[in-house]
Amino acid sequence: MSLEFLSREATDKLVKDVASNLEAYRTGQTGVLITQADCRMSRVEAVAPPQLLDDNGEIKADAEASKLIFQWLSNLTPVQASDERLWALLTHREFAKYTQKRWGQQRFESAKNPDAVVLDRWFYRGQGLRTCVHNGISRLWWFGYLTYDANRANPFELTDVLLSLQDIQTAFLERSLGPCRPLLQAVLETVRKHDEVLRNTRDRGDVIQEWAKEIKLYGGSYLLDELPSQRLEFVLDSTLRSRLRT
Amino acid sequence: MNFNRTRSWPHPVVSPLSDDVSPNNFDFRLDVWPEHQRWLLGVEVADEDTHLAAYVRAGKASYVLHVECKRTYFRESFRSNNSRFEMPIPGERLFGIVEVSLLLVATADLDDYQHPGQHKDYRNGTFSVGIGQPIAVAQTKTFEAFLEADPILKLSSIINIRKGEADQKTMKVNCESDRVRVDLPPDQFDRYRSLRADPAIRGLLASTVILPALMDAFYYLRNPDLDVDEFKANHRWSRCVLGRLERLGLDVANANSDNGICLEAAQLLLREPLRRSLEDLNGLFSDPRS
Numbered sequence: 001m002s003l004e005f006l007s008r009e010a011t012d013k014l015v016k017d018v019a020s021n022l023e024a025y026r027t028g029q030t031g032v033l034i035t036q037a038d039c040r041m042s043r044v045e046a047v048a049p050p051q052l053l054d055d056n057g058e059i060k061a062d063a064e065a066s067k068l069i070f071q072w073l074s075n076l077t078p079v080q081a082s083d084e085r086l087w088a089l090l091t092h093r094e095f096a097k098y099t100q101k102r103w104g105q106q107r108f109e110s111a112k113n114p115d116a117v118v119l120d121r122w123f124y125r126g127q128g129l130r131t132c133v134h135n136g137i138s139r140l141w142w143f144g145y146l147t148y149d150a151n152r153a154n155p156f157e158l159t160d161v162l163l164s165l166q167d168i169q170t171a172f173l174e175r176s177l178g179p180c181r182p183l184l185q186a187v188l189e190t191v192r193k194h195d196e197v198l199r200n201t202r203d204r205g206d207v208i209q210e211w212a213k214e215i216k217l218y219g220g221s222y223l224l225d226e227l228p229s230q231r232l233e234f235v236l237d238s239t240l241r242s243r244l245r246t
Numbered sequence: 247m248n249f250n251r252t253r254s255w256p257h258p259v260v261s262p263l264s265d266d267v268s269p270n271n272f273d274f275r276l277d278v279w280p281e282h283q284r285w286l287l288g289v290e291v292a293d294e295d296t297h298l299a300a301y302v303r304a305g306k307a308s309y310v311l312h313v314e315c316k317r318t319y320f321r322e323s324f325r326s327n328n329s330r331f332e333m334p335i336p337g338e339r340l341f342g343i344v345e346v347s348l349l350l351v352a353t354a355d356l357d358d359y360q361h362p363g364q365h366k367d368y369r370n371g372t373f374s375v376g377i378g379q380p381i382a383v384a385q386t387k388t389f390e391a392f393l394e395a396d397p398i399l400k401l402s403s404i405i406n407i408r409k410g411e412a413d414q415k416t417m418k419v420n421c422e423s424d425r426v427r428v429d430l431p432p433d434q435f436d437r438y439r440s441l442r443a444d445p446a447i448r449g450l451l452a453s454t455v456i457l458p459a460l461m462d463a464f465y466y467l468r469n470p471d472l473d474v475d476e477f478k479a480n481h482r483w484s485r486c487v488l489g490r491l492e493r494l495g496l497d498v499a500n501a502n503s504d505n506g507i508c509l510e511a512a513q514l515l516l517r518e519p520l521r522r523s524l525e526d527l528n529g530l531f532s533d534p535r536s
Contacts, residue, residue, distance in 0.1 A: 077338035078318035127317040127342055176247060179321035221256050225323040226310055226351050227378040
């Protein structure tokens with residue numbers, strides 16, 4: 001079965017109408033905003049979409065959801081995965097309820113500007129790194145894409161590490177460090193190694209954020225992509241270790 | 247990773263943006279070839295520094311091409327000991343703006359590094375340069391990786407030929423949509439539609455309908471008041487065509503280039519329409535008995 005995507009015109013219209021459609025986003029009724037005429041057939045073949053809600057109607061954890069989405073769309077290429085029209089249809093129709101529960105309910109109540117939440121999580125605006133990991137569904141695919149390793153006994157081992165703490169995503173994936181594969185893998189391995197200590201660290205989010213800043217600073221005088229893996233592992237391990245001690 | 251801003255390094259680095267070392271020339275020529283299923287990046291190091299080149303020959307430093315495309319979360323580097331090399335990248339990995347940087351990076355620890363041209367503030371100082379640290383950095387170059395590597399094969403995706411308004415007497419071209427819209431007077435459109443399926447006159451139709459439409463579209467792009475980058479962002483046809491022409495070395499959107507460039511570009515895109523038209527005519531008028 002070919003996956004459908006939204007036409008450019010329909011996507012732009014949805015963006016334009018966000019303010020007047022806020023109630024649909026608040027209640028998860030975004031499917032009604034789309035007609036079949038708004039949809040086009042893509043070259044992407046896919047089976048029926050996975051369930052991202054459990055039997056009680058609650059959202060599945062990010063790690064579980066990421067595995068399901070990445071496995072579902074494992075043939076997607078990075079170029080296809082950077083297309084807003086694909087993700088906009090999925091957040092509005094196939095995964096309307098999941099997206100509303102994950103990003104709509106509480107965030108709407110506390111957000112000063114709910115329109116911005118919608119644009120950030122239901123659409124795929126912009127062309128930067130942040131865009132990939134902000135759309136409510138694309139982020140799940142990119143998490144899987146960036147961490148899946150077929151050579152491991154559990155290919156999603158690093159996906160679990162990445163999603164074990166929100167700060168790891170924001171500190172690494174939304175910054176220029178994220179696309180550096182050898183670095184990301186080494187970072188996640190280091191986090192895994194210190195998992196237990198991190199769990200028992202009260203301000204572990206701050207530790208990760210400060211650690212990421214230190215790595216970025218280090219990357220100011222080294223080309224991290226060209227560091228031998230042992231040296232990279234040593235640098236990451238020693239810097240995290242010292243942050244956990246202080 | 248963009249190296250178009252001045253950076254402070256812990257040791258002298260040859261860079262056009264810094265006076266750490268003089269002369270500070272370190273640049274490269276970048277050629278981008280879109281192939282069927284991959285991009286091929288051709289690099290030729292210019293202004294080679296003889297002192298640094300010696301480190302490459304000794305196996306203590308390598309040229310590193312660093313490529314980044316934020317839109318597709320792509321970041322990879324490619325190492326070479328030759329001053330001329332190529333880096334292949336799968337076509338499915340790049341889309342949009344791609345940043346390409348060239349660095350000369352230490353591949354061995356250099357304990358007493360110094361450069362004969364280093365700034366007098368460094369005096370005769372020596373430095374410890376570790377593996378992975380750059381000793382020369384060129385300014386970052388960018389190119390646009392658009393998907394339609396060969397729009398000629400998909401001409402219908404950039405030109406839309408339609409029946410015009412009932413009172414229309416001449417062919418009209420509208421460039422303000424995703425495809426160049428060519429409106430023909432209704433009676434002529436009907437003739438065109440019945441003729442276009444005939445393979446014997448495809449070259450003739452390319453010359454009489456598509457060639458002038460493309461010329462008109464190219465002249466439209468040469469309007470000095472047009473913001474070409476913004477226009478490209480909003481009009482798919484221009485991205486396809488300009489990307490292709492750029493790779494052929496033709497900058498039709500540059501109002502300062504010779505006007506003849508439009509005709510040259512249109513002929514290139516249509517693959518010799520004159521020759522094809524004459525061949526069509528030759529086929530139509532040749533006497534089958536001769």
